[in-house]
Amino acid sequence: LVCTGKGAAPGVVCACSSKVIAHSCSVLCGCSGCPLLDLGDPTTFVGIHVDGWEDSNYNLAVSVSHPAFVYQYARVVVPTFQKPYPPRLLCYLGKYATVLTEANKENPNAFITSLLSEVML
Numbered sequence: 340l341v342c343t344g345k346g347a348a349p350g351v352v353c354a355c356s357s358k359v360i361a362h363s364c365s366v367l368c369g370c371s372g373c374p375l376l377d378l379g380d381p382t383t384f385v386g387i388h389v390d391g392w393e394d395s396n397y398n399l400a401v402s403v404s405h406p407a408f409v410y411q412y413a414r415v416v417v418p419t420f421q422k423p424y425p426p427r428l429l430c431y432l433g434k435y436a437t438v439l440t441e442a443n444k445e446n447p448n449a450f451i452t453s454l455l456s457e458v459m460l
Contacts, residue, residue, distance in 0.1 A: 350363035363396060371390065373388045
């Protein structure tokens with residue numbers, strides 16, 4: 340399910356990896372960046388819609404387990420949360436702490452370094 344500014348577009352996952360998800364949600368131009376949700380748990384998003392083709396049966400989303408997504412989420416979104424961080428957020432960050440650590444080595448960020456020390460406790 341892709342949630343757009345104008346409603347929701349149901350579909351199914353056609354294929355996926357740890358980095359990319361192919362889905363059949365009917366999307367329009369301008370839907371890039373919309374969350375891809377799991378209908379089994381619509382409070383959890385599994386990816387971000389990034390592209391689609393008119394002549395294809397599928398669209399693409401970046402998985403929330405993609406290293407670039409994990410790093411940007413931690414760098415841009417996590418600072419908007421108030422402490423103490425919600426357990427579900429800490430669980431997500433803990434699950435991808437290794438990915439986050441590797442990304443932070445390549446592009447050091449003081450907030451992420453601090454966040455990692457908190458997640459690794």
